[in-house]
Amino acid sequence: MASKKLRVAVIGAGAAGLCAARHILAYSETFLPPVVFEASGQLGGTWVYTEQTGEDEEGQPICSSMYRDLRTNLPKEVMAFPDFPFDPSLPSFVHHSAMLAYLESYAEQSGIKDHIRFRWQVDDVQPVPGEQDTTSGWDIKATVRGSGSTRHVSEHFDAVMVCTGHYTIPWIPPIPGLDSFQGRLLHSHSYRLPEPFAGLTVVLVGAGPSGVDLALQLSPVAARVVLSHQGPPVRGLPEDVLQAPLLLKVTKETVVFGDGSALQPDVLILCTGYRYHFPFLPLAQLGLQETDYGLGPLYRHLLAPRHPSLFFIGLCQKICPFPHFHCQVLFALAVLRGRCPLPPAAEMEADAQGQLGRHLREGGLARHFLMLKAQQWSYAEELARVGGFPPLPPVVREIYEATSARRLRNVGTYRDTKYRLLGPDAWEVEWDSGPDPEGDGSAE
Ligand code: NAP
Numbered sequence: 001m002a003s004k005k006l007r008v009a010v011i012g013a014g015a016a017g018l019c020a021a022r023h024i025l026a027y028s029e030t031f032l033p034p035v036v037f038e039a040s041g042q043l044g045g046t047w048v049y050t051e052q053t054g055e056d057e058e059g060q061p062i063c064s065s066m067y068r069d070l071r072t073n074l075p076k077e078v079m080a081f082p083d084f085p086f087d088p089s090l091p092s093f094v095h096h097s098a099m100l101a102y103l104e105s106y107a108e109q110s111g112i113k114d115h116i117r118f119r120w121q122v123d124d125v126q127p128v129p130g131e132q133d134t135t136s137g138w139d140i141k142a143t144v145r146g147s148g149s150t151r152h153v154s155e156h157f158d159a160v161m162v163c164t165g166h167y168t169i170p171w172i173p174p175i176p177g178l179d180s181f182q183g184r185l186l187h188s189h190s191y192r193l194p195e196p197f198a199g200l201t202v203v204l205v206g207a208g209p210s211g212v213d214l215a216l217q218l219s220p221v222a223a224r225v226v227l228s229h230q231g232p233p234v235r236g237l238p239e240d241v242l243q244a245p246l247l248l249k250v251t252k253e254t255v256v257f258g259d260g261s262a263l264q265p266d267v268l269i270l271c272t273g274y275r276y277h278f279p280f281l282p283l284a285q286l287g288l289q290e291t292d293y294g295l296g297p298l299y300r301h302l303l304a305p306r307h308p309s310l311f312f313i314g315l316c317q318k319i320c321p322f323p324h325f326h327c328q329v330l331f332a333l334a335v336l337r338g339r340c341p342l343p344p345a346a347e348m349e350a351d352a353q354g355q356l357g358r359h360l361r362e363g364g365l366a367r368h369f370l371m372l373k374a375q376q377w378s379y380a381e382e383l384a385r386v387g388g389f390p391p392l393p394p395v396v397r398e399i400y401e402a403t404s405a406r407r408l409r410n411v412g413t414y415r416d417t418k419y420r421l422l423g424p425d426a427w428e429v430e431w432d433s434g435p436d437p438e439g440d441g442s443a444e
Pocket of ligand 1: 070071072073074167173174175188205206207208209210211213228229230246247271272273274317318
């Protein structure tokens with residue numbers, strides 16, 4: 001007897017959701033065409049730029065944190081999904097509009113556009129109890145926004161892939177006195193252009209990719225830019241960008257840094273990152289909880305141990321994102337296709353706890369648990385081995401590491417490099433801004 005094909009819901013039509021949909025569609029012997037729920041009217045997720053901040057005309061929150069002049073901080077040679085290269089004539093570090101065009105064409109060419117339900121917002125995902133503690137699928141409730149009308153619908157699925165991203169809800173650190181600040185206070189989520197900051201004194205808090213990018217963008221127009229952070233000095237910032245220790249406290253007009261120095265800025269921009277947010281999931285009922293690092297326990301950072309037909313794609317940070325999504329999606333589909341038997345739930349939970357324990361014993365902070373960094377390569381390799389699909393080509397790691405090394409040496413010039421792929425394990429620097437006195441930038 002032919003077994004029934006599985007109906008999979010994909011929540012979110014950003015890069016991770018498109019990747020999930022593309023591969024579900026490709027395994028048509030196992031799956032019905034995917035149903036992709038997208039709350040907005042457009043695909044692309046974080047790569048959709050709008051000058052608006054806060055809420056749109058319909059009172060819906062603006063999810064994207066994209067700013068007008070963003071160029072990628074990884075080259076297109078490793079941003080690409082392994083099965084869908086970028087146009088080689090583009091520069092390596094592309095503007096966000098080229099990323100969106102790439103995702104549009106990925107969706108177009110893989111035939112998934114017709115399966116995206118735009119303006120369908122998922123409100124609730126409930127497991128349907130099956131026999132003997134199993135889940136026999138999921139009921140999804142969604143709000144459908146039409147022109148001038150709203151309706152509520154409910155549908156059943158066999159599996160769910162959560163691909164909702166995590167760069168939307170700002171993390172606001174508990175800095176003493178922050179609420180009393182009477183200058184302009186914003187989070188980098190709401191930064192769009194440098195012009196409104198012309199002639200002003202700006203303090204940026206946090207030296208992640210947003211803090212560093214904003215320092216580079218604001219320094220030509222602002223009167224003064226100070227980057228407050230706790231890491232080693234960022235190399236390659238313009239000379240007029242001052243670097244200061246962490247903020248100790250904030251008063252009405254003044255910010256006080258850890259070394260006791262103080263400043264009266266016009267603007268304070270928190271570039272302090274984002275929080276995970278899953279308002280549509282009954283976490284406790286699923287055996288999951290919000291944690292210091294996001295969400296857990298998850299087997300292999302992607303699967304709910306007690307409900308192994310619920311997957312989270314793209315929760316990890318400090319990774320090469322699209323190749324990472326590709327591996328997570330193929331692993332999740334291998335599980336659903338019965339190609340990758342899972343251990344019992346208790347064992348998967350113990351494995352997740354064990355990983356966290358190891359991370360803490362090695363001196364990692366709990367809140368950094370999902371920041372994979374160098375671990376991302378063994379992680380992706382293991383998913384490929386267990387899931388039975390080809391591993392990432394070696395160039396991905398090599399160019400990623402070469403870029404990281406160049407960025408560490410000079411945040412102002414690393415994007416001047418153009419890489420050229422010569423094969424799965426061969427690449428070269430086609431062009432850069434000149435000799436680098438500290439080495440050739442190859443993988444470390
Ligand atoms: P992020 O990577 O989470 O960085 C936030 C930074 O703020 C971290 O360094 C964090 O330090 C620091 N921080 C947190 N609380 C702080 C406090 N109280 N005082 C001082 N510093 C504090 O967030 P992000 O920079 O917004 O980047 C988010 C994502 O967007 C990343 O994936 C990034 O690659 C991407 N992005 C890309 C581009 C680009 O392509 N050009 C530009 C911007 C962002 P700890 O490390 O101690 O937690």
